[in-house]
Amino acid sequence: MDTLYLAWRYLRFHRIKTAILVAAITLIVFLPIGLRVLVDQSSRQLTARAEATPLVVSAKGSPTELTLNTLYFSSDVPARTTYRAASEIQETGLAPAIPMYVRFRVRDQPIVGTTLEYFSFRGLELAQGRQMTVLGEAVLGSRAAERLGVGPGDHVISSPESVFDIAGVYPLRMPVVGVLNFSDSADDDAVFVDVKTAWVIEGLGHGHQDLSQPEAAAGVLRRDGNVVVGNAAVMQFNEITPDNIDSFHFHGDLSGFPLTAVVAMPPDQRSSALLQGRYQDSELSQIVDPSEVMDELLDTILAVEKFVIAGAVTVGLATLATAFLVFALSLRLRRRERETLFKIGGSRAAIGTVMTSEIVAVLTAGVLLALLLTFLTQTYGDVIIRALIR
Amino acid sequence: MVRIEGLRFRYGEGDFHLDIPELQVEDGDTTAFIGPSGSGKTTLLNLIAGIIRPETGRVETRGVEVSSLPDADRRRFRITTVGLVFQEFELLEYLSVLDNILLPYRLHSALSLDSEVRERARSLAERVGIADKLDRHPRRLSQGERQRVAVCRAVLTDPPLLLTDEPTGNLDPVNRERVLDILFDYVRESRTTLVSVTHDHEILSRFGRVVDFRDFHSTGVAEVSPGDEEGGGA
Numbered sequence: 001m002d003t004l005y006l007a008w009r010y011l012r013f014h015r016i017k018t019a020i021l022v023a024a025i026t027l028i029v030f031l032p033i034g035l036r037v038l039v040d041q042s043s044r045q046l047t048a049r050a051e052a053t054p055l056v057v058s059a060k061g062s063p064t065e066l067t068l069n070t071l072y073f074s075s076d077v078p079a080r081t082t083y084r085a086a087s088e089i090q091e092t093g094l095a096p097a098i099p100m101y102v103r104f105r106v107r108d109q110p111i112v113g114t115t116l117e118y119f120s121f122r123g124l125e126l127a128q129g130r131q132m133t134v135l136g137e138a139v140l141g142s143r144a145a146e147r148l149g150v151g152p153g154d155h156v157i158s159s160p161e162s163v164f165d166i167a168g169v170y171p172l173r174m175p176v177v178g179v180l181n182f183s184d185s186a187d188d189d190a191v192f193v194d195v196k197t198a199w200v201i202e203g204l205g206h207g208h209q210d211l212s213q214p215e216a217a218a219g220v221l222r223r224d225g226n227v228v229v230g231n232a233a234v235m236q237f238n239e240i241t242p243d244n245i246d247s248f249h250f251h252g253d254l255s256g257f258p259l260t261a262v263v264a265m266p267p268d269q270r271s272s273a274l275l276q277g278r279y280q281d282s283e284l285s286q287i288v289d290p291s292e293v294m295d296e297l298l299d300t301i302l303a304v305e306k307f308v309i310a311g312a313v314t315v316g317l318a319t320l321a322t323a324f325l326v327f328a329l330s331l332r333l334r335r336r337e338r339e340t341l342f343k344i345g346g347s348r349a350a351i352g353t354v355m356t357s358e359i360v361a362v363l364t365a366g367v368l369l370a371l372l373l374t375f376l377t378q379t380y381g382d383v384i385i386r387a388l389i390r
Numbered sequence: 391m392v393r394i395e396g397l398r399f400r401y402g403e404g405d406f407h408l409d410i411p412e413l414q415v416e417d418g419d420t421t422a423f424i425g426p427s428g429s430g431k432t433t434l435l436n437l438i439a440g441i442i443r444p445e446t447g448r449v450e451t452r453g454v455e456v457s458s459l460p461d462a463d464r465r466r467f468r469i470t471t472v473g474l475v476f477q478e479f480e481l482l483e484y485l486s487v488l489d490n491i492l493l494p495y496r497l498h499s500a501l502s503l504d505s506e507v508r509e510r511a512r513s514l515a516e517r518v519g520i521a522d523k524l525d526r527h528p529r530r531l532s533q534g535e536r537q538r539v540a541v542c543r544a545v546l547t548d549p550p551l552l553l554t555d556e557p558t559g560n561l562d563p564v565n566r567e568r569v570l571d572i573l574f575d576y577v578r579e580s581r582t583t584l585v586s587v588t589h590d591h592e593i594l595s596r597f598g599r600v601v602d603f604r605d606f607h608s609t610g611v612a613e614v615s616p617g618d619e620e621g622g623g624a
Contacts, residue, residue, distance in 0.1 A: 002503060006482075006489075009485055012484075013483070014484065340480040340482075341497055342441070342465075343480075344474060345469025346465065346469070347462070348465070350497045350498060351497070
């Protein structure tokens, strides 16, 4: 114990050098292990949500972009398909279909245009308020509600896609009618609306003054029998309320309206295979299995990981060599101290303990800290990864 | 107390060699070794302490033939029997004054550090005037204070033999006198045997015996005998 006391005093006196060495050893040990743990956990997480999403249909394009947008509501919008694709899947009787339109945002939170089936599909439940029932209503994920600082009774407004997009996305003011329970998934960040509400935001549907009424006379450009042509002075509504909801309408065929994806949920392998077969030769559409896309993505990540780990190991070895150089120089600098202890009559064991304590303590502390960091990474890695892939 | 017979020592293949047919230092003696650098004074101290071993001959201290002991026993002998004071003090920079004084008790299982030893360390520090600096590190002490710490460390185990190598070599006259007063007061009170290497002829009057190595180098070897030592270098 007495020699350990001397060792402790030495380390304490040289605490900055000791701290730097401990940090270096910690990083050498932790970097490859921690990286491995993070990659394993991210693999599991990516795979888990992908496996819970059987099939995704969309227009031909990047399967990765499609999968990330559909599963994690990423801002890269895939090639668009139409609502007809959802209807066609339903009509095959092979799988229920959920339309998804993930293009717009409320500040940084994605607006997910979908149907009520999505909530039961993901097992999402309300924490407050009620489900959306009419056009224009929004239900928020727990984190989205927290970040936007809103709850049932408040409103959210869709954001323009670009500050220069004056005539583009409709800034729709939407009442928040419900907030979902925390699900620890990408759904927590979403602002859910009916897919038709998403189309209103896109400008495919709108509501305005009734031009047949006298108070809208200023907005009439010309009348041609029953046809009334409005001018630019017609007031459009930027919020759907019980008073104006009847004035909201869509121009064109709904089946041709855009979707970013259709989630298909075949009940069995056979239905899944049959459904996939239908899209095999399609030139316009694609059907992807998110698990396969994620597996490919993970293969790429693992390949990159190997390079990163190789780099980390190389840097680690260089750092280790430097650390041992520091140890060697330290021992050399302490030669006179060693001689003094010997002359006084210190035992071989005591002097050995005092001299090697720096190396042993630094290595032990470094490895223990690395293990602690690895444990923390294992415990909280999920949270970090979710934050990164949201 | 210290008896040397037929001692011969050399460092490797170099020219230096030390031959001492016979030398005896009695209990309670205060003996100074003087002589030019390289004449073997410090080497002889190291041989007496068992730090190094002679090629031939006997070095016996308090009835123990130190030169024939194995390394572990010589270490035990030094830590229990010999107090060492060095010219450069050789304090450990990372230890406080108190921990430096207590150092021998942390280096060998032959010594046991207890409250009595701690109290003795404090008492010694008070006696040499550094009691208020026990928590300081050596770099925050003056040269004189450092040597006083080194003296406390050397005498803490109450050794019967005190070996000092140029103990005042790095001190100004005031501190030199103070350190010597402390050393000689201690030696007188505890009847400790003191053997000291020095170049400082001004302090030789304090010693009971002086051995001048120069007198014995005319033939190329240091041949020391009790009769020649008396007042030889004064």
